[in-house]
Amino acid sequence: MPDVKHFDADETLAAVELLFWRQGVTATGIQDIVSATRLSRSSLYNAFGSKEELYTAALERYLDRRSRPMFDRLASDDRGLPAIADFFDRLIRLRCSGRHAQWGCLISNAHTERPADSTRLLLDQHHAGLRAAFTAALEVAQGKGELRHGLDQAGAAETLTLLAYGVNLRSRSGARPEDLKAGIGTCLQALAAPSGRRKSTL
Amino acid sequence: MPDVKHFDADETLAAVELLFWRQGVTATGIQDIVSATRLSRSSLYNAFGSKEELYTAALERYLDRRSRPMFDRLASDDRGLPAIADFFDRLIRLRCSGRHAQWGCLISNAHTERPADSTRLLLDQHHAGLRAAFTAALEVAQGKGELRHGLDQAGAAETLTLLAYGVNLRSRSGARPEDLKAGIGTCLQALAAPSGRRKSTL
DNA sequence: CTTATCTTGGATTGGTCGTTCCAAGATAAG
């Protein structure tokens, strides 16, 4: 008896995700969403509830479809330090060029836009996921003897995580990718064992 | 002939600065400002122009009265690496406890809230100022032989700057100060010369 | 005191916000 939905919910959510990512929550009105998705307000509210729910849904989608794949790739990359360097290379390229240049990271942006809300869980999930991926990569690097003697791995994972957030933040305001790369590169060199016979190209 | 102002402009700006800092620009309405300053809309617009000008004025005030003193203290601290460690200690304490706990940094927050606007100059000034302070401190540390052999100082300054932004961002969402301290401490240890005879307490 | 000029408070502007409501259209089981 009932009618079926006349649109693809995930396709809609993808469009909404882009809006929130680029413009932020508060700067994005329902009218913007209506225009971008070509849906009516009724369908929107019927399918997703309130704007706040729409926002958290977009955050979840971003975490699942954008962040998590990056984390997984890093965590399962068995190259050690080069894997970490590669992660940052991709990150910086993603943040400074292409379709999403200077958009920052939707989750990082949420830190500023939605403090102490229901989004906190998502933000902590993001942080924990990224940190875990770094931890895994550092573990591999440790096994290969690439790390500086006596390095605190947990601390190093936190360091790299903070650096990633720094990249996300600064890139949104048009930081030069060379500067970001220099900052990352120097830190990775510092974490690495004194370059005896290893290649200096991290 | 003319009448004089019946209120202290800087005192007003200080109150506005706090509002924007805690709540963000978009979440702060003119009504909030009227209530907090106990001024009328007329006086406000007459003295500062638009909300946007009020915001940039608040940013400038923050940069002058909050950020710059921290930068100057760091730049003129001749202790080397301990000066840098002390800077981060103060920063983390400021961000995680006291009256402004979990407010983040007004300038860092502006990265997310106002992209590609007239604020860009302010944001770049902030970045340059912080980076210059780190550079000065690293120079001293270098002179004392505290730094790892062959360390790129410019790169290290950028690293530390990115870390500071990471602290600012994560602290706004309630990051644990111990985690932040661990991340910073490990990085500073990595930048330091292999601890031969030096104290391990950075 | 007069008077020109500024400041101040409060009402008000047009616009946009997120959300709700309702009638019309679409759907598929019976």
Add this chain to the structure above:
DNA sequence: CTTATCTTGGAACGACCAATCCAAGATAAG
């Protein structure tokens, strides 16, 4: 085809937005 139930579009809601306007109050030079 009938009919119950969903979806859809568009109008409408009150609340709030930034900003303006104007009359009343304050000020200080002449």
